[in-house]
Amino acid sequence: MSRTRVTDAGGVAGARLIKSCPVGCAGDLVETAIVLPEGALCRCLVCGQLVSQITVEAFDSSMKEFDTPRGTLPTLRTQRRHDARAAKLFGMVKTLIRSESGTGVRLLDIGCSSGALLRSAMTHGFDAEGVEPAAQAAESAKSIGLKVFHGYLEEARFPASSFDVVTLMEVIEHLPDPSPLLREVWRILKPNGVLVVGTGNGASWTVRLVGARWGYFQVAGHGGHISFFNPTSLGILAQRCGFRVECGETRRVSLAEPHEAGRVTYRILKVAAEVLAMPARLFGKGHDMLTFLRKLPA
């Protein structure tokens, strides 16, 4: 890792979007050996958060590609995985809020896209609604009868203590400054409410093994991924915004994307990744991170 201190002018022309650690650390950001088209990823020396050197302009244009009517609906191939993951997520939520059926439990999914997780939440008995800033995705969620506010969370102006559960899946890695959103979540959660955060793990074995080739780092493929948490940095952010980490897990290792290798090589790397997945989970080194936070009193 280079110890070059990153200053305002990044490796590319234009104003850098992220100039300090999004978690709020006072420490320096230094360049890592993970080099992306936007420049090397930078690491916070305090919490290990990885951040992009993307410019404001490039970030804005990458976010525009995000809005499609289909949104993040699972495909036929991924539906079973989606259902299994949702069952596990909502099972844990029910344990944490001590509700067996989910009946009468108000859940808000922030960044609900076209409503895949909302539909699962309703299947699991929750009284679920969503917030989605992307117009087409929000519209397609509404068109199938889901209750969705089109806009940003702060614009929805929910009354304080409105929800028992808030889910924030694949959202936080898009935010140059996640604290205002988390503080708003804190405000709208009931006392002892639960916040579920799903994001990539920047301290995973996948990052260690494939570095810049990890698909999750690619702004072009994942509009606006700019800030990569790890269990430590997410824990620090949670605490700063009034939450306690109840539990969490990481899972999965990836050694190659399908387009990067021939069919046979890809199969071999996929099997190797599956072998690594179990110890990765055990040591908190998987690249998918799911964390359950509890709202603390003010």
Ligand SMILES: [Zn+2]
């Ligand atoms: Zn930090």
